[in-house]
Amino acid sequence: MAPISSGGAGPLPRHIAIIMDGNGRWAKKRHLPRIAGHRQGVEAVRRVTRAARAMGIEALTLYAFSSENWRRPEDEVSDLMGLLRLFIRTDIDEMVRENVRLRVIGDYQRFSADTVSLVEDAIARTAGNTGPILAIALNYGAQAEIAAAARRLAEKVREGTLDPGAIDEAAMEAELDTSDLPPLDLLIRTSGEVRLSNFLLWQAAYAELLFIDTLWPDFDENTLAEAVAAFGSRQRRFGGL
Numbered sequence: 001m002a003p004i005s006s007g008g009a010g011p012l013p014r015h016i017a018i019i020m021d022g023n024g025r026w027a028k029k030r031h032l033p034r035i036a037g038h039r040q041g042v043e044a045v046r047r048v049t050r051a052a053r054a055m056g057i058e059a060l061t062l063y064a065f066s067s068e069n070w071r072r073p074e075d076e077v078s079d080l081m082g083l084l085r086l087f088i089r090t091d092i093d094e095m096v097r098e099n100v101r102l103r104v105i106g107d108y109q110r111f112s113a114d115t116v117s118l119v120e121d122a123i124a125r126t127a128g129n130t131g132p133i134l135a136i137a138l139n140y141g142a143q144a145e146i147a148a149a150a151r152r153l154a155e156k157v158r159e160g161t162l163d164p165g166a167i168d169e170a171a172m173e174a175e176l177d178t179s180d181l182p183p184l185d186l187l188i189r190t191s192g193e194v195r196l197s198n199f200l201l202w203q204a205a206y207a208e209l210l211f212i213d214t215l216w217p218d219f220d221e222n223t224l225a226e227a228v229a230a231f232g233s234r235q236r237r238f239g240g241l
Helices: 023-031 033-055 075-097 113-126 142-159 168-175 223-231
Strands: 015-019 059-066 099-105 133-140 188-191 209-211
Touching: 033 059, 033 075, 033 223, 075 113, 099 113, 099 188, 113 133, 133 142, 142 168, 188 223, 209 223
Parallel strands: 015 059, 015 188, 059 133, 099 133, 188 209
Antiparallel strands: none
């Protein structure tokens, strides 16, 4: 695939995260069942992961299933799990071939045994890859992630292997699910909603935030290039001048 231009002269973000929102509304606008929107959302995942790879993005994190999504109807959750399994089975060979390393953040162990096995096999098959990272957030919630990191630090203090005074931002970040990913540069949410919905709250502290009206199934290479160009036009001061 030929490199895709970001559309601007600014720097590329190393790490992009996307809240993929709007599948249901996409389907409703077309008088289709919600599963049709989710299927088109999977196609958008394929387009965007390939485009990000072509642009030279080091890491792409996608919010696929939040810890709150269990509240959805049982049949919709089942459909989403089926699409996840299909995506992995269909696309894992391409990830291996293209040197993509698959990462999963969140407590995916809550899923069915066959889904967990499929996810872990895909992670293992790409573990030796050295190219871009595709991180999928499954049964993920940022507040739970931060709480779990705090518990691990507290356990180290209890065991006597960590001085409480040594707990700082770096110590906390080392315990997060994203500890081996580059710092988050750009967080995008589709569909016009303007909230983070418990996604990467710690990591987004100094990320650039971009909220766009495009529904996720309509997100494509050009949308990504426009988002990256918008990132490149911003001045990031990190609290300085």
